[in-house]
Amino acid sequence: MTDQVSMLIVDDEPSVRDSLMHWFLPEGYRVDTADGAMQALDKMRDSNFDIVLLDIKMPGMDGIELQQRLREIDGQLAIIIMTAYASVDTAIQALKQGAYDYITKPVDPDDLSRLVRNAVEQRRLLRENLSLKEEIQSLISTDEIVGDSPQVREIIKLISTVAQTDVTVMIQGPSGTGKELVARAIHFNSRRRFFPLITINCGALTDTLVESDLFGHEKGAFTGAQYRRKGKLELADKGAIFFDEIGNIGLKTQMDLLRVIETKRFTRLGGNQVVNVDFRIISATNRNLEDAVKDGTFREDLYYRLNVFNIQLPSLKERASDIPLLADHFVRKFGAAMNKPFTGVDLGTMEWLKQQPWPGNVRELQNAIERAVVVGKPPLITLGDLPCPVDWRAPSISEDVLPLAEVEKRHIQLALEKTRGNVSLAAQLLDVDRATVYNKIKKYSLNY
Amino acid sequence: MILLLTFEFPGEIERLRSQLETRFRTEVNVSRCELDCRAFFNLDRSQFSSSAIIERLENGLTPQDASKVLAVTGLDLFIPVLTFVFGEARLNGRCAVVSSYRLDNSFYGLPDNPAILEERLLKEAVHELGHTFGLLHCQNPECVMKSSTYVEEIDFKSSGFCGRCLEKLAKL
Numbered sequence: 177m178t179d180q181v182s183m184l185i186v187d188d189e190p191s192v193r194d195s196l197m198h199w200f201l202p203e204g205y206r207v208d209t210a211d212g213a214m215q216a217l218d219k220m221r222d223s224n225f226d227i228v229l230l231d232i233k234m235p236g237m238d239g240i241e242l243q244q245r246l247r248e249i250d251g252q253l254a255i256i257i258m259t260a261y262a263s264v265d266t267a268i269q270a271l272k273q274g275a276y277d278y279i280t281k282p283v284d285p286d287d288l289s290r291l292v293r294n295a296v297e298q299r300r301l302l303r304e305n306l307s308l309k310e311e312i313q314s315l316i317s318t319d320e321i322v323g324d325s326p327q328v329r330e331i332i333k334l335i336s337t338v339a340q341t342d343v344t345v346m347i348q349g350p351s352g353t354g355k356e357l358v359a360r361a362i363h364f365n366s367r368r369r370f371f372p373l374i375t376i377n378c379g380a381l382t383d384t385l386v387e388s389d390l391f392g393h394e395k396g397a398f399t400g401a402q403y404r405r406k407g408k409l410e411l412a413d414k415g416a417i418f419f420d421e422i423g424n425i426g427l428k429t430q431m432d433l434l435r436v437i438e439t440k441r442f443t444r445l446g447g448n449q450v451v452n453v454d455f456r457i458i459s460a461t462n463r464n465l466e467d468a469v470k471d472g473t474f475r476e477d478l479y480y481r482l483n484v485f486n487i488q489l490p491s492l493k494e495r496a497s498d499i500p501l502l503a504d505h506f507v508r509k510f511g512a513a514m515n516k517p518f519t520g521v522d523l524g525t526m527e528w529l530k531q532q533p534w535p536g537n538v539r540e541l542q543n544a545i546e547r548a549v550v551v552g553k554p555p556l557i558t559l560g561d562l563p564c565p566v567d568w569r570a571p572s573i574s575e576d577v578l579p580l581a582e583v584e585k586r587h588i589q590l591a592l593e594k595t596r597g598n599v600s601l602a603a604q605l606l607d608v609d610r611a612t613v614y615n616k617i618k619k620y621s622l623n624y
Numbered sequence: 625m626i627l628l629l630t631f632e633f634p635g636e637i638e639r640l641r642s643q644l645e646t647r648f649r650t651e652v653n654v655s656r657c658e659l660d661c662r663a664f665f666n667l668d669r670s671q672f673s674s675s676a677i678i679e680r681l682e683n684g685l686t687p688q689d690a691s692k693v694l695a696v697t698g699l700d701l702f703i704p705v706l707t708f709v710f711g712e713a714r715l716n717g718r719c720a721v722v723s724s725y726r727l728d729n730s731f732y733g734l735p736d737n738p739a740i741l742e743e744r745l746l747k748e749a750v751h752e753l754g755h756t757f758g759l760l761h762c763q764n765p766e767c768v769m770k771s772s773t774y775v776e777e778i779d780f781k782s783s784g785f786c787g788r789c790l791e792k793l794a795k796l
Contacts, residue, residue, distance in 0.1 A: 189704065191673070191675060191676075191703075191704050192704040192705055194675060195673075195674075195675040195703035195704055195705065195706075195712075196703070196704075196705055198675065198703075198712060198713075198714060198715070199703060199705075199706070199709075199712075201715045202713070202715055202755050202759075202760050202761050202771075203760065203761050203771070204760040204761065258705060279705075281704065281705050282669070282702065282704070282705055282706055282707045283705060283706060283707065284706070284707050284773070285706045285707070285708070285709065285773040286773035286774060288705065288706065289771065289773060
């Protein structure tokens with residue numbers, strides 16, 4: 177039996193050792209005995225035990241001292257101290273040094289069985305907790321940030337530096353550059369990693385919803401509030417809170433947030449009990465907040481509170497050398513998820529991928545590869561698998577001279593196709609304002 | 625053959641013998657013995673050591689033709705760390721002991737009930753013998769191999785083995 181509970185009984189009295197051994201054997205435990213400290217330490221070094229029943233009064237090294245030595249060998253050992261002499265002092269001493277519990281001989285059979293069962297359960301939970309922590313550690317790391325460009329290396333360095341502190345972080349960068357991924361990497365490499373990372377999508381926050389969503393409410397605070405509900409700020413206690421698209425929040429919410437960030441305390445809606453919280457703040461935006469401060473749509477004091485440590489994420493175009501690594505990473509990821517044995521992207525297609533502007537950044541590249549994995553045939557992704565118009569991929573070389581208006585029409589059409597009809601992005605690509613793009617769409621009767 | 629060895633036991637043994645014979649499908653004999661119980665007596669606790677009784681049984685007190693020996697007594701039994709035990713057995717061993725002392729309603733200040741006492745003694749006898757056949761404690765609340773530290777728990781379980789324990793017993 178692999179999960180058989182193992183127990184070591186340490187007592188200088190043979191009758192105690194033997195009787196306890198015979199008492200616990202029918203429970204299905206693996207039971208061993210030791211007549212004193214030396215034998216117990218030898219057995220602990222040779223074998224693993226889950227529980228030790230330890231007599232406090234033994235010749236030579238007593239139970240309290242032996243407990244310390246056993247703990248040095250196995251820090252998670254559940255130790256139950258036994259003594260014939262009821263003494264509060266020794267009980268406190270044993271418990272302070274980490275004993276699971278303390279019994280005074282003789283003990284009621286039911287109490288001893290329950291105590292041991294609970295100790296076994298605690299040990300199991302402790303082990304499970306450790307293995308889950310290891311799993312978390314392995315699941316989320318900076319390894320998820322794919323790339324070898326100087327910009328990515330610098331970002332990973334910044335994440336490692338800032339993760340060790342409790343400093344408030346602001347992540348800025350265009351849409352689709354991986355701001356949430358960086359926020360997760362910071363949190364899961366920090367000492368707060370075993371507590372929650374609560375994400376608040378500020379784009380979805382309206383001033384009316386925000387109070388109950390962020391601060392929670394007491395029972396009866398408003399019609400329909402049948403139960404007390406914790407807000408997101410309270411749920412993030414001891415962990416971190418990630419304000420995504422912080423640039424989109426209204427002025428009233430900005431004021432509420434400023435107060436909470438400064439004091440780390442608030443009251444639930446309809447209540448007067450002050451709730452103290454301890455969380456780290458990470459925020460992200462694709463807006464230029466300095467401009468927003470200048471034009472009065474973002475509070476300056478909140479901006480400085482949030483922008484203590486700034487991480488700027490480059491667009492994919494700025495780190496185009498990472499495209500092959502990213503493309504291969506997404507091919508493997510989606511290939512494994514869809515059970516399609518892709519090995520990568522063919523050379524010509526990779527060259528093409530590297531030359532594209534990717535206005536939607538890594539997210540757009542990821543979506544393109546995901547689509548290619550769905551429609552493509554292993555082992556390699558080819559140009560035909562990618563989700564783009566045919567004439568965009570292989571423009572026909574024509575010797576004919578076209579009218580200037582036709583060239584302009586086609587060029588605007590191309591920009592709109594590349595940006596999936598996003599007029600703002602197309603305007604950026606064409607280096608004109610949005611109104612111009614709208615006018616040209618109307619002029620040439622384009623379907624956008 | 626299972627041998628029931630009675631000492632300091634005031635009750636009637638024949639019904640227990642025949643019920644055990646049915647449960648274990650083997651011959652069960654009874655022998656009354658005169659033991660000097662002072663050797664098992666603990667003056668501080670005014671109780672008798674069940675481990676010492678088993679040790680005495682194992683060391684030659686019992687006839688060799690009995691494959692299992694169950695001592696049945698009316699003495700109050702203990703093991704050093706516990707306040708009391710209803711009985712004790714050697715897992716996969718030959719000997720076990722069971723006591724009627726704390727199975728009797730009168731111990732708890734309740735009116736005598738010989739039928740309940742008989743039922744409880746049967747369950748504990750089957751339970752301890754089960755251990756000698758290698759059965760561990762069972763999680764099925766109705767199985768006789770469920771560990772019981774109070775008489776109420778004994779009353780709750782049945783005197784029979786659950787399917788799983790029966791299967792294990794058949795393989796032994």
